[in-house]
Amino acid sequence: MNKIELFENQRASGYNQFVETWIPNYHYFMNNLPNLLKQTENKNLLVVGCGTGNEIERFVHTTEQWKITGIDPSPEMISQAVQNLKDFKNVNLIEGIVNDLDRSDKFGAATLLLVLHFMEDDGTKLNLLKNIAERLEFGAPLILLDITGNKTQIKENLEVLRLFLPKNLDKDDINNRLHRIENELNAVSEERLSQLLIEAGFEAPLRFFQTSIYMGWMTRKK
């Protein structure tokens, strides 16, 4: 129930190259995050599962005065984020989980990118979403990027993903990776994701982005 998917060793050091290779349009999605949250009045942003700091890097280069808290349980990912973001005084990086954050700190927006699909739908996903909701003020947006779809959608979109992948990748690596996504990760259907968000205290989410198995969702704290 509390299993944490830690990104360690090579998975941490090679992370940025990994996402660029395997997630089509990752850059495009990340680059547009500040646009998505531009109208948010409270610029206190919570970045859950911030990893190496990829989403935070997009916010520190905008003209808006964001105050950013990035949290991640992986020491290796957080230490890369600390290194990448050391020049920015408005960024606070924490090695830990959302539950470690004080409930009285209310954030004006949050992101949860490429985290939820690692967690089982046995209460673990719901707990994380509830913990985030508890730390957001009323109306605060939450942006998600997650592998989403029912079994058939995932199967068919994995074949689309295969077509998008760089031509120089090893065939066995591709097959192993696609097999792992289909059989070992914990993607849920669009309907189930919506149910989980509503149960956690959010509005029904809007799917605003999709590239093969990866869907971008936007919702608000109710």
Ligand SMILES: C[S@@+](CC[C@H](N)C(=O)[O-])C[C@H]1O[C@@H](n2cnc3c(N)ncnc32)[C@H](O)[C@@H]1O
């Ligand atoms: C695929 S990476 C995504 C990193 C970053 N969000 C991005 O899009 O580049 C998933 C991250 O989720 C973190 N993670 C795992 N369990 C978590 C949890 N319970 N709460 C927050 N982050 C978690 C991992 O340590 C890892 O850094």
